[in-house]
Amino acid sequence: MLSLMFVFFNGCQTYIAHSILPHEGIRPAQYDVWIERDVTMTTSDNVRLVANIYHPQGEQKTPTILVRIPYSDTFKNTLGTDAVGRFWATRGYTVVIQGTRGRYKSDGRFYPLVHERRDGIETLAWLAQQAWFNGKLGMWGGSAFGHTQWVLADQKDPGVNAFMIQIASSDFHGMFYPGGALSLESALFWAMRSRGAQDENPSLRALERGFNGFPLNQADDRAVGDIGFFNDWVSHAMRDAYWTEIDGHERARTLQAPVLLMAGWYDPFLPTQLKDFQIIRREAIEPVAQATQLIIGPWTHADAVRFPDGSTAGDYRPASLAPSIAWFDRHLMGKNPTMVNEAPVRIYVMGINRWRNEQEWPLARTRFTSYYLHSAGHANSASGDGRLTSSSPISSEPPDRFQYDPLHPVPSRGGAMLGPRAGMTFQNEIENRSDVLVYSTDTLEQAMEVTGPIRLVLHVATNAPHTDFTAKLVDVYPDKGAYNISNGILRRAYSGEQTTEIEIELWPTSRVFDKGHQLRLEISSSDFPRFDRNPNTGRPIPSETESRIADQSIYHGTETPSRLILPLIPVDEKN
Numbered sequence: 001m002l003s004l005m006f007v008f009f010n011g012c013q014t015y016i017a018h019s020i021l022p023h024e025g026i027r028p029a030q031y032d033v034w035i036e037r038d039v040t041m042t043t044s045d046n047v048r049l050v051a052n053i054y055h056p057q058g059e060q061k062t063p064t065i066l067v068r069i070p071y072s073d074t075f076k077n078t079l080g081t082d083a084v085g086r087f088w089a090t091r092g093y094t095v096v097i098q099g100t101r102g103r104y105k106s107d108g109r110f111y112p113l114v115h116e117r118r119d120g121i122e123t124l125a126w127l128a129q130q131a132w133f134n135g136k137l138g139m140w141g142g143s144a145f146g147h148t149q150w151v152l153a154d155q156k157d158p159g160v161n162a163f164m165i166q167i168a169s170s171d172f173h174g175m176f177y178p179g180g181a182l183s184l185e186s187a188l189f190w191a192m193r194s195r196g197a198q199d200e201n202p203s204l205r206a207l208e209r210g211f212n213g214f215p216l217n218q219a220d221d222r223a224v225g226d227i228g229f230f231n232d233w234v235s236h237a238m239r240d241a242y243w244t245e246i247d248g249h250e251r252a253r254t255l256q257a258p259v260l261l262m263a264g265w266y267d268p269f270l271p272t273q274l275k276d277f278q279i280i281r282r283e284a285i286e287p288v289a290q291a292t293q294l295i296i297g298p299w300t301h302a303d304a305v306r307f308p309d310g311s312t313a314g315d316y317r318p319a320s321l322a323p324s325i326a327w328f329d330r331h332l333m334g335k336n337p338t339m340v341n342e343a344p345v346r347i348y349v350m351g352i353n354r355w356r357n358e359q360e361w362p363l364a365r366t367r368f369t370s371y372y373l374h375s376a377g378h379a380n381s382a383s384g385d386g387r388l389t390s391s392s393p394i395s396s397e398p399p400d401r402f403q404y405d406p407l408h409p410v411p412s413r414g415g416a417m418l419g420p421r422a423g424m425t426f427q428n429e430i431e432n433r434s435d436v437l438v439y440s441t442d443t444l445e446q447a448m449e450v451t452g453p454i455r456l457v458l459h460v461a462t463n464a465p466h467t468d469f470t471a472k473l474v475d476v477y478p479d480k481g482a483y484n485i486s487n488g489i490l491r492r493a494y495s496g497e498q499t500t501e502i503e504i505e506l507w508p509t510s511r512v513f514d515k516g517h518q519l520r521l522e523i524s525s526s527d528f529p530r531f532d533r534n535p536n537t538g539r540p541i542p543s544e545t546e547s548r549i550a551d552q553s554i555y556h557g558t559e560t561p562s563r564l565i566l567p568l569i570p571v572d573e574k575n
Contacts, residue, residue: 019315020080021087022322027329027337029090031056035082038105041126043119050105051098054085055132062094063136063332064127066160068120068148070100070112072198077104084321091325092333094132098123100148111229112144112194113172113246117151128158136332140324142166142262142302143269147246154254162331163255166262166320167301169272170251173243176233178271179504180491181468184211184532186268186418188219191230195220207419211529217542234542252279258291260327262320264299265350265509266423268416274453274508277361281344291331293339294361295323296347296510300422305350307424308483313353349451350485351475351512362452362567370563371519373439373556375400382431382482386439388521388564396557402435404467404525404536406547410436412530414484416507427474427482430522437523437554440476448513452567454486454506458523459499459560464550465538466493470527471504473564474520475513482520485511489531493538499555512571521564525552 036053043049056062065088071077085095101119102110127133137160139149146168152160153170169175176183188210192202202223210223217234220227236242252275259280263273277294284292297319298305304312326337343357371388373379377398379386386400410433414425431438456471472487488506513519526533535547556562 020317020321021083022318025322026325027091031058031090031092033057033086033089035085041123043101043122047101047108047119048106049098049101049119049123050107051096052081052085054089054095054097056089056092056094059092059094059132061132061134062092063138063328064094064096064133065138065140065328065332066123066127067095067097067139067141068100068116068123068145069097069141070103070110070144070148070194073099073104074198087321088324088328093138093328096127100145110194112190113147116148117248120148120152121155124152124155124158124160136161138162138164138328138332140164142320143168147172149259150251151248153251153259154248154256156256160257162257162328163259164262164324164327165259167264167267167269167273167299169269169276170247171272171275172246173239174272174275175269177237178268179489180237181489181531181534182216182234182237183268183417183530184216184219185412185421185529187230187233188223188529189417189419191220191227191233192224195224195227195230204420207529214535214545214547215543216532237541252276253283255280255284255288255292258288258293258331260323261292261294262323263294263296264301264305264316265296265348265507266300266305266414266416268301268418270296270416270507271505274361281360292344293341294345295341296345298348298350298353300416301418303422305423307350307353308426308477308481313348347451347510349449349510349512351447351449351514363569366452366567366569368452369566369568371441371521371566373521373554373562373564375439375556377401379437379439379554380434381436382428382438382440384438386437388439388441388519392561392563393557396559399461399553399555400437401551401553402437402524404435404550404552406526406533406535406549408435409526409528409533410470410524412527415487415527415530417530424483424485427472427484427522428480431482433524435524438520439523440518440520442518444513444515444517444519447515447571448519449511449569449571450485450513450519450566451510451569453508454488454567455565456488456504456506456521456563457565458502458504458562459555460502461497461499461553461555462494462550463497464494464536464548466491466534467536467550467552468525468531468534469502469504469552470522470524470531471506472522472527473506473509474522475511476518476520478516485509487527487530489527491534499560501560519566523554525550
């Protein structure tokens with residue numbers, strides 16, 4: 001029986017290693033590995049943090065890679081951490097994989113994000129005392145354990161010499177509240193997954209129970225029961241002291257070590273992660289700014305985007321590890337290996353499905369170009385008369401109008417969110433609704449590349465004291481199939497029904513719209529449950545139990561030139 005269990009364990013370990021580890025372009029393993037399990041350090045408030053430590057056999061002092069994981073102690077997670085620990089240790093690094101407070105084998109009460117700065121600083125001090133530590137430290141991880149890196153970004157003596165942060169930013173408030181609306185599906189998915197002693201993937205049925213009802217602050221109760229940190233996320237919509245404790249102050253600007261940032265085009269952290277990169281390159285100390293790099297791939301949150309033809313560009317998890325050996329070799333061992341992206345920026349251009357190196361973000365050769373909204377006042381649905389052209393209005397045009405009913409919101413189809421429903425999805429059913437305004441270009445006579453930040457300037461009016469406007473950029477294929485590329489939202493108060501100019505920030509992207517395709521813009525007032533519903537009453541949203549229908553108007557004429565501002569890149573360039 002023991003021999004069968006040993007064979008089973010080794011088989012599982014081999015499978016996990018094959019599925020999550022990269023196998024091409026990685027320098028060969030050199031060392032056998034010995035493992036110290038359940039190594040404990042005690043925090044200043046007497047909480048035991050437990051780690052497994054992976055040592056390269058025969059080395060006395062080595063550079064170290066620290067990973068602080070907020071995951072529960074499961075057989076699958078143990079196999080995964082062992083595979084990653086061995087991956088680096090066989091190449092000369094001591095690897096410390098430590099459970100965060102209340103997770104893996106560590107003691108204490110788990111509450112996402114709030115304990116990581118103090119626990120992380122104390123872990124740095126503990127590492128500095130270890131006999132095997134040579135003074136060089138790297139950190140790796142994404143999402144919540146990307147946050148365990150950001151909280152240490154300003155530390156030195158002891159500090160970190162190189163970070164590798166994926167699908168996470170220094171601004172978790174910005175991820176939760178883009179444009180002022182709650183990222184409801186992301187928040188509830190995360191809360192349900194992490195609420196108990198063991199992580200569990202929430203069912204779609206339970207999620208839907210939570211989404212479908214008022215008030216917002218009881219979505220967790222409707223789904224599975226009360227979750228304290230979900231209540232806190234919902235009740236702190238503004239960037240207040242709660243978020244300051246989590247996000248700190250200007251962590252990108254005060255970064256003390258270079259960071260390799262990995263982002264995804266359909267990841268909810270993308271806009272704030274790109275802002276981190278821009279701030280680092282512009283305002284961090286020069287050695288850090290110059291060495292920091294960025295990779296943006298065809299990924300959702302730790303998964304691959306599935307394109308309309310059913311293909312992907314490869315698994316996310318091997319991709320998240322592939323650059324790590326060269327990155328840490330350069331910054332922790334003083335070697336100068338060839339990096340995948342010797343340029344500061346490497347992006348995956350969707351549509352042509354090709355990786356490309358760049359020198360900056362946004363790209364210096366970007367031509368920000370306005371595409372104007374036009375109609376005869378009947379842009380409702382894809383069968384309406386909405387047009388999107390590069391010609392500005394030359395006369396007045398009747399506005400387009402729709403009603404937004406919070407009890408019948410426009411359903412989300414794909415997008416940038418946590419959970420299995422993220423990504424690129426068929427939109428045609430959505431475009432049949434009368435509360436969705438649709439504006440399309442003519443069929444493209446040549447390919448058009450859109451790479452960079454996207455903005456929508458709208459002239460709007462509403463009879464609601466407080467409401468939302470949403471936007472979605474769509475790629476329409478020759479067979480009329482429509483697929484979401486980018487979206488955004490703006491939540492704010494309004495006074496009276498006068499026309500107001502607003503600006504919606506859509507997700508950045510890199511997409512070539514091929515010849516024979518169309519660009520399309522959808523406008524509405526809900527994208528649910530990607531974002532929570534605005535009840536339109538003007539009263540506090542978390543506790544609101546009533547709603548009202550809002551009459552919404554979009555103006556587009558000579559005096560009100562509503563327009564989509566696209567970052568166009570010349571398509572004839574080969575680099």
